[in-house]
Structure formats: structure tokens, C-alpha cells
Amino acid sequence: MNKPKIAWITDSTASLSKEFIEKHHIHVIPLHVVINDKFYKETIDITEEDFYNRMKNENGKFQSSQPNIGDIVGLYEKLKEDYDFGVAIHASSTLTGTYQTSVMAAEMAGFKLFAIDSHTGSYPLSFLVKRGIELVEQGFEMGDVVDQLNKLREHTRLFLVPSNLDQLHKSGRVSGSQKILASLFNIKPILSIEDGAAKIKDKVRTEKKAHAWLVNNLKEDLNTKTVKKVAIVHANDREKADGLEQVINETFPTIETEKLMLITVAGVHTGVGTLGLSWVNE
Numbered sequence: 001m002n003k004p005k006i007a008w009i010t011d012s013t014a015s016l017s018k019e020f021i022e023k024h025h026i027h028v029i030p031l032h033v034v035i036n037d038k039f040y041k042e043t044i045d046i047t048e049e050d051f052y053n054r055m056k057n058e059n060g061k062f063q064s065s066q067p068n069i070g071d072i073v074g075l076y077e078k079l080k081e082d083y084d085f086g087v088a089i090h091a092s093s094t095l096t097g098t099y100q101t102s103v104m105a106a107e108m109a110g111f112k113l114f115a116i117d118s119h120t121g122s123y124p125l126s127f128l129v130k131r132g133i134e135l136v137e138q139g140f141e142m143g144d145v146v147d148q149l150n151k152l153r154e155h156t157r158l159f160l161v162p163s164n165l166d167q168l169h170k171s172g173r174v175s176g177s178q179k180i181l182a183s184l185f186n187i188k189p190i191l192s193i194e195d196g197a198a199k200i201k202d203k204v205r206t207e208k209k210a211h212a213w214l215v216n217n218l219k220e221d222l223n224t225k226t227v228k229k230v231a232i233v234h235a236n237d238r239e240k241a242d243g244l245e246q247v248i249n250e251t252f253p254t255i256e257t258e259k260l261m262l263i264t265v266a267g268v269h270t271g272v273g274t275l276g277l278s279w280v281n282e
Contacts, residue, residue, distance in 0.1 A: 006136060007079045009088040009113075010129050011067070011098050012042040013121040013263045024133055027079065029072060031091075031098060032065040033264045039065065048261040052236035056272045064265040066097045072105035076113070085112035087142070089129050089149065091121040092196035096265065114142055116149050119196035122263055123231035123278040124156035155225075155281040158193040159201065159217065160233070160266070161210045163273030190214075191270070198269075211244055214277040215251055222252070225281035229256040233276035235267045240275045248277075 010016070011029045021028060030041040033051060035058075040046040055062055079086055086106070090099040099117045106113035116132075118125045128149050135145045188210050192201035204210050221227060230248055234241035241259050248257050262274055 004084040005082065006142075007083040007086040008129065008133060009075075009079075009086050009102070010125065011090050011096075011102075012044075013091040013096070013098075013265060014089075014125040014129055015122050015260050015263060016126050016129065020130070026129070027075060027086075029067050029075070029090075029098065029102065031067060031096065031265045033268060034061075034063040034065055036060045042264050046264070048264055048267070049236055051264040052261075052267060052272050055267070056236075062268050064096075064268045066101055069101050069105050069108075072102055073108050076106050076109035076111040080109060080111045085114065085142075087114045087116070087132060087136075087145070089116045089118055089125065089132060091125060092119050092193065093117045094119075094196035095121065095193075095198065114146055116146060116153075117196065118156075119153045120156045120158055120193050121266065122158055122233055122276075123258070123260055124153070124158055124193075124280055127156070127280045128153060152280070156193075156278075157217070157221070157280070158233075158276065158278040159214055160191040160193075160262070160270055160274055160276035161188055161207075161214070162191070162270040163235075163237070163275070207240075210275075211247060214244070215247060218248075218252070218277065218279065221279070221281055227255060227279045227281060229258060229279065231278040232257060232259045233262050233274075233278055234259065235262040235270065235272050235274040237273045237275065240273065244275060244277065 008024060008026045012031050030044050032039045033042055088102050090102055093099040103115045118128050132145055132149055135148060187203050187205060189200045190202045190210060190213055192199050202213060204213055232241045232245045245257050245259060
């Protein structure tokens, strides 16, 4: 029996490298960022670096937007001609409507689709895509692959420390009084993506304490779990990212590290200079 032809689909929040995308013929649906009411396709019309430079230097309105359903329908109609079915692994459905739009588009196109809500984004989403491909290559049936990925998504970690609360305030995530108090006392919130939603996990006074908090949480997981790789996520602040990576390498010398630019649709809310840490417990 011939192996089915599978189309792998994700969205631009996955932070996959161009080389990996091309090697595995992954179809990446771009989300949009909106700057002063002009739409840009993430990673296609604007790079992360350009986006954060503009956010830093322009007094504009920065927003995010999900993909157009018509574009996804068109993609699935084309894929239907060459593939038996698709596997779509998308960013958290709580944070973006991309997952729901993808499912609707597949139904409209008559394209068989196994859709997975990753409950996350950034590095953990890329991890799930890679693990899904590995499982299929190892001969697992599609139902088993979906089950394993749905279980694995609950073992992902993604923590973000915004450099300030300006963008969170502009996007309505924090009130004006919270912003003022945080500025007065140099309070830094630590955001966590849990069960698909962004939550304020803790608040610390300094950047150094924020780094220590991230390291300690990784240590806690390592007491009972295996972590092979850690991603340092940053919003166009390589100096901060290098510093945190050095701490991780010194504290956990056996763990591989990778630096990633924070996806722009997240940076819309957290702002330039955001720093984060992410891993998956295996």
C-alpha cells in the first residue's frame, strides 16, 4: 500500500527556519501585522527586525490581524489536487483565530484536514511541527500522531518578559494605573502561555530577577523532566538575548540553546525589547 501524500501546514507564528520549511515542503500561512492601518504579511512583506525598528522609532498604531479566509481556501483547493490530506498545526486558538479559519477553509475547499490547536506559538509550535513530521516518518498512523501532539502541547513552556508596559497598555492588556505603578516601582510582569492563553505568571522588580525567575522555572522542570533544548526569544534585542543565553549555557551546559526573534504578532502586544525563554518537557 502506497504511503499517503501529506501536506504539512502551519502559520508564521511557528518561527521555522527557511531551510526547514523548504526541506519538508511546509505551507506557511502568514498572519498580518497592521501599522497605521496598512496590512503586512508577517515574514513576507515585513521582517521581524524591520517591524521592531519601526515600532521603536515611529509613533504609530501597531496591531495584528489573522489571515484572510479566501487565501486559505485557495491554498487548500490547490493542495487538494496534489495531496491526500493535510496536517495543520496552528498557534493557540485563544490568541488568534487562525486555527478556526483554517478549519473552516478546509471544509469550504473540501480538503481533508487533521487540524491541531497547539495552545502556544513561537518555539513550542515549531517543536510540535517538527515532532509531527518525525512521527510520520517513523511510521505512526495519523490518529496516533494527532494524539501524541495533543498530549505534548501540554508540556510546552513559553515565558515572556516585556521591557515595559507601553504596548500592553496600548493593546488594552493592562490599565493606565497598572502601567504607572509598574513604571514607578520598575515592576516587570512575567507572562506565561498556559492552556492557550496569556497569563501574568508573576511580577518581579528588576530585569536580573526576571532572568533568575526564568532560570529557576527551568531548573524546577529539570528535576523531574527532560529538556534537550531551550530557545531564547527576543524582540530585536540581541544583547539581552546573548546575556540570557550565556546564563543558560553556564547553568545548564548539556542543554542546547537557540536564539529566536519574537514573532511580530506577539510583539504587537509586548513591545520592543521583550525577552523570553521557551522549552518543551519531553
